[in-house]
Amino acid sequence: MLKRALENVLTIDEIRQLYGSFDLIGDIAVIKIPDSLLDKKFIIAKAIMDNIKTVKTVLRQVTPVSGDYRTRELEHILGERKTLTLYKEYGCIFKVDLAKVYFSPRLSTERIRIAKIVKSGEVVANMFAGIGSFSILIAKYQPNSIVYSIDINPNAYDLMLENIKLNKVYDRVIPFLGDAKAIIENSLKGFCDRVLMPLPEKAIDYIDAALLALKSKGVIHYYTHVHASKDEDPIEKAASEIDKKLKLNYKILDARIVREVGPRWNQVVLDLLINKN
Template sequence: MTLRDIKRGWLRSLDIIGDIAVIEVKPEFDEIKHEIAEKILKEAKYIKVVVEKKSPVSGEHRVMDLEWLTGERRFTTIHREYGCIFKLDISKVYFTPRLSTERMRIARMVRAGEVIVNMFAGIGTYSIIIAKRALEKPSKIYSIDINPHAYNYALENVKINKVEDIVIPILGDAKEVITSRLMGVADRVLMPYPELALKYLEYAIMALKDSGGIIHAYDFIKYMKTEDPRNKMKERYEEKLKEFNVEYEILDIRRTGEVAPREYRMVIDIKILNKNGFKRF
């Protein structure tokens, strides 16, 4: 039996983070979840810990409730992505391996010398991948997060990946960090937190240079059969951009994952062309 068979038969979801398998068991197999976990350890030798995801990510720090099922007794691991190394404790910080392609897409857009503000940086995932894998090197990536555990891991990961000269982790609320020390500095702003992106869009605009720049905002879009999720995303962001009275161009709108039936995680790439008339509310 392969890991794929185990997933197909018994699991609602399976994510591999470093050497930890994070599983959601189909409700009808809840009673045999420990046996399923043992099978996973046996079938995939590189997995050393199996944990059950007991809740969706929640709270300000976006962490999930976990139950340890089998293997080594720990929630800490080292995850590798595109040659970058990420240390983390999956019970204390947010991390998903599902956005790796999206992280690389952003990295490939970055141009030489750019200043980037990552408003919701977690353990430094996007920032470190950009610093190490962008074809042209950015000059600085300010990586803000409000979770002290995420900030501490970001500091450590920046050192492990030897990008201390580029990535600057900052602990705090993105809104306060930007208004107090990062106004008008950025060529590009990342907003990888769907629950807060629209609400904090004005701070992303504030972080951009007077000459404008690019914002990548992530959001969840629920849609009906008759609706186009890309249009819904576009309308949601255009309404705000018009309120702010900035000149803009929508460069791209993409799906970055399906989070539930008829609900996508999406990203919109917005180019702010001119913020002279920018109005805050």
């Protein structure tokens, strides 16, 4: 899509530099532009808007995601001055404010994978829920499940409330605002069949809280970032990281590379079947 949009305004080499740096979220395009192409940012934005008719706004990602809320700085380049949009995924609709919360359309395959493996009657905790995308997809695909959906960012929490209403899952997605560890300790000890940890930066520090949330047996979806050189296997590295940490019976049900997050950096998910007995 990006290639077609830029063919007439950039060289092949310049287009290549932009590869993998473009996201379409509802009617907003977000693009990372390397310094060498910054003087062409308006031409690039115009080409995107001219070729992808659904795009109403082009934003440039200025900084990487950072901080507890995992937000990023964005610069408006062209089109409507807004950061709020509606994004559709697998029959769900999500209101997202790209300036105030974390959101990535690149996790959509992983979100639907998880939604499809949740079983009838399960109680799930999503420790780092953002605007509620994993939680709501689970509730839609497995209507006989309950998802406790936690986020510490008040803006993400407010959007999660709106998204729960928009998708009519108020009886199945229970929102919490606050620190996942504190909420589990206070309200969810031993409650859950499944725990999602979609925040690689904190997963290892929060695994004890995830274990606390589980019933005597259950599944943890553990997300981590792994750097692997050419002759290293990112999945093996992630498995070794968790093996050093877990001091109880567990089995890896599934292990996957979710996506590349940088040169030689991968986001890996381990589906861990835990037996506390």
